[in-house]
Amino acid sequence: MSIRRFRRHRLAMAGVVILFTFMLASIFAPYLAPYDPLKQMVKERLQGASFTYWLGTDQFGRDILSRILYGGRLSMVVGFISVALGLMVGGLFGLIAGYFRKLDNLIMRLMDILLSFPSILLAIGVMTILGPGLFNVMIAVGIRSIPSYARMVRSTVLVIKAMPYTEASVALGAPSWRIMLSTILPNSFPPILVYSTLEIANAILLGAILSYLGLGVQPPTPEWGIMVSEGRGWLRDAPHISIFPGLAIFLVSMAFNLVGDGLRDSLDVRLKETKG
Amino acid sequence: MLNYILRRILATIPVLVGVSIIVFFMVRLIPGDPILILVGMEASEEQLSKIRKELGLDRPIYVQYFSYAKRAVRGDMGRSIHSRRPVWDEIKERFPATFELTTTSILIAAFFGIIIGVISAVKQYSIFDHLSMVSALASISMPIFLLGLLLMWFFSLYLTWFPTGGRPDCFWCIEKVRYLTLPALTLSGAALPMIARLTRSTMLEVIRQEYIITARAKGLAERSVIFKHALRNALTPVVTYMGLQYAILLGGAVVTEQIFSWPGMGRLVVEAIQSRDYPVIQGCILFLAVVSVIMNLVVDLIYGLLDPKIRYE
Numbered sequence: 001m002s003i004r005r006f007r008r009h010r011l012a013m014a015g016v017v018i019l020f021t022f023m024l025a026s027i028f029a030p031y032l033a034p035y036d037p038l039k040q041m042v043k044e045r046l047q048g049a050s051f052t053y054w055l056g057t058d059q060f061g062r063d064i065l066s067r068i069l070y071g072g073r074l075s076m077v078v079g080f081i082s083v084a085l086g087l088m089v090g091g092l093f094g095l096i097a098g099y100f101r102k103l104d105n106l107i108m109r110l111m112d113i114l115l116s117f118p119s120i121l122l123a124i125g126v127m128t129i130l131g132p133g134l135f136n137v138m139i140a141v142g143i144r145s146i147p148s149y150a151r152m153v154r155s156t157v158l159v160i161k162a163m164p165y166t167e168a169s170v171a172l173g174a175p176s177w178r179i180m181l182s183t184i185l186p187n188s189f190p191p192i193l194v195y196s197t198l199e200i201a202n203a204i205l206l207g208a209i210l211s212y213l214g215l216g217v218q219p220p221t222p223e224w225g226i227m228v229s230e231g232r233g234w235l236r237d238a239p240h241i242s243i244f245p246g247l248a249i250f251l252v253s254m255a256f257n258l259v260g261d262g263l264r265d266s267l268d269v270r271l272k273e274t275k276g
Numbered sequence: 277m278l279n280y281i282l283r284r285i286l287a288t289i290p291v292l293v294g295v296s297i298i299v300f301f302m303v304r305l306i307p308g309d310p311i312l313i314l315v316g317m318e319a320s321e322e323q324l325s326k327i328r329k330e331l332g333l334d335r336p337i338y339v340q341y342f343s344y345a346k347r348a349v350r351g352d353m354g355r356s357i358h359s360r361r362p363v364w365d366e367i368k369e370r371f372p373a374t375f376e377l378t379t380t381s382i383l384i385a386a387f388f389g390i391i392i393g394v395i396s397a398v399k400q401y402s403i404f405d406h407l408s409m410v411s412a413l414a415s416i417s418m419p420i421f422l423l424g425l426l427l428m429w430f431f432s433l434y435l436t437w438f439p440t441g442g443r444p445d446c447f448w449c450i451e452k453v454r455y456l457t458l459p460a461l462t463l464s465g466a467a468l469p470m471i472a473r474l475t476r477s478t479m480l481e482v483i484r485q486e487y488i489i490t491a492r493a494k495g496l497a498e499r500s501v502i503f504k505h506a507l508r509n510a511l512t513p514v515v516t517y518m519g520l521q522y523a524i525l526l527g528g529a530v531v532t533e534q535i536f537s538w539p540g541m542g543r544l545v546v547e548a549i550q551s552r553d554y555p556v557i558q559g560c561i562l563f564l565a566v567v568s569v570i571m572n573l574v575v576d577l578i579y580g581l582l583d584p585k586i587r588y589e
Contacts, residue, residue, distance in 0.1 A: 012339055040389060071428065075431030109290060109291075109294070110294070112291055112294075113291055113295055113298065114298075115288075115567055116295055116523075116568060116569045116572070117295070117298075117561070117565045118523050118524060118526045118527030118564065118565070118568055119524070119529055120527030120531070121526070121527050121545075121561055121564055121565065124530065124545060124549065124557075124561070125298075125299075125302050125557075125561050126552075127549075128302070128306070128549055128557055129302060129305045129306050129534070152289075158345055175532070201416075201417060205417075205419050208419055208421075209419065209420070209421065209531055210530065212419075212421050212534075213530070213534060213546055213549075214546075214550065215549060225419075225421075228419070228421055228425065229421075229424065232425065232535075234432045235428065235429050235433060236426060236429075239425075239429050241421075243422075243425070243426070243429075244420060244426050246421070246422035246425065246426075246580065247422070249419045249422065250414075250417055250418055250419060253417040253418075253419070254413065254414065254417035256417075257413060257416060257417050258413070260465075261413075
C-alpha cells in the first residue's frame, strides 16, 4: 500500500531517478569519466563546455565532468556514513532515554547542550580537534545529527511504549533489551527512514561546506565543495568551474529531500516531537 | 509571567555550563601538547613547565575548568596566538559586523517570508502558491555558497550593481547598504522560503477558525480580517521559528562572510582555524553558542508573552 502510494508520488519518483543516476554515475565513474580527474592538461585550461569537454575544464586544465563523477562518490559516502553514525549513537541515546525514564532527563539535557551549538560551528569545532580528512568530515557531520536522532527516536519510543503490543511483551516477561530490539526498534523504522533520507541531504550540504571552507577533504581530491571553492577566483572568466559542481550538490540534496518528502507522505509519518 | 521568566532563565544556566564544558575540553582534546602550540616547538622543557605553571595547566582539570569559566564570565578568553591581542577584543571588534549581517538577513527573511506566506495562504493552490512551494524546496537543498556565488556572479560581476565583497567603516550609510545587500540576501536565502511556508500553513489553519468567520460576518474588510485578526494569531509559531533560525544564521554567517569577505566573526573563526589560533577558535565558538542560547531564551520569553497558555504550562 505504502509502496504504491510512494510510486504514485511524482516528485518523489523524480528524486529517485536523479539519485539513481548520480549513484550509478559515481559507482561507474572509472568507466564513465572521459578523463583522469587529477590529470592537468595545462594547454586546455579554463575551457567552456564543448563536445570534447562536456562541462569544460578548470584552471589546471582538469576535466570538470570527470571530477564531478568521482566527487559524487565522496559526497554520497559522507552523506550515508555520517547519517548512519548519527543514527547509531543518537538512536541508542533516544532508545535508552525513552525506555529508561530515570536516564531520560540526563540524556536529553546533554542533547539540548549539543543542539545549542549552531550545526556548522559544532562541525567546525569537531574538525578543529580531529583535523582535515574524509573520515573526520563524516564524524563531524555525524555528531551534529546525534541530538536530533536522540530526540526523534525517544519520542517514537514513548509512543510505541504505550501501545498494547509493547505492554503485552512486558506482561509476558520479556527482558528490556528484547523489547527494545524486537518490539520498539522495528516499529520506529518508518519515522527513522523518513528522517534519515532528509538528513542525508543536510549531511551532504554540511560536508560540502566543510570542504568549501578548507576544513574537510583536501585538494586535489575531486570533491564537490572543494571544486566550488577552487573556482571562486575564476568566477568572472570561468563561472562554470564553480557552478557545475555546485549544481551537482544542489541536485543530489534536492533528490534526497524529494524522496524524503515522498516517503513521509506515503508512510504517513509525522515528524513531530511528543512531549513526555 | 515573572515566574515563567525566572523558570526559563534558570533552565538556561545548565545549558550554558554544558556549552562551556564542551568548549573547554575541545582544545584539550586536540592531539599534542597545547603549550607547544602556544609557544612553538623550540621552547625548552624549563620554559614549558614555567608557562604550564603560569597558565595553571599543572593543576587538576576541574580546577582548570572553574578558573576558565570564571575568567570567561568576566570576558577574559585568553590571548590570540597570532595577534597576541585579547580574544575578547577581537570578538568585540568583529561581532558587530556579524550582528549586522545576521539581523538584516532575518529581517529580510521575516518581512518577505511573512508577506509571501500570507498571499500563498489567501490564494491557496494558485500559481503563486505553487511557485513559493517549489522555491522552498529548492532553498533547503541549495548550498549557501552556491547561492552566494551565483548572486555575486550575476549582480556584482555581470551587472556590476554591487561590490563583490568587503564592509565600509561607516556606522550606517548608503554605501553600507550596497555592501550588505548580497551577503544578507545570501544568508536569508534559506530562511525566507521556510518562513513563507510556515506562515502559509499556520495562516491556513487560522483562517478556518470560527472567529475569522465571525469577523467576516461582522462585515469587516478582508484586509482587516487577514492582517489584524488572522495574522496576529498565525505569527506565534513563526516568531519561535525565527529565533531558531537566528542560531542557524550565525552558523551560516561563517560561510557567507567567507564568500563576501565580510569581516565578521565567521571570517575570524576560519582565519583562526587556518592559523591554528586555538584560543580564538575556542572564544568564538563559546561566544556564538552563548549568543544562540540567549536568542533561544529571548524567543521563549517572547513566546510566553504572545501566548499566555505557554506561561502556565
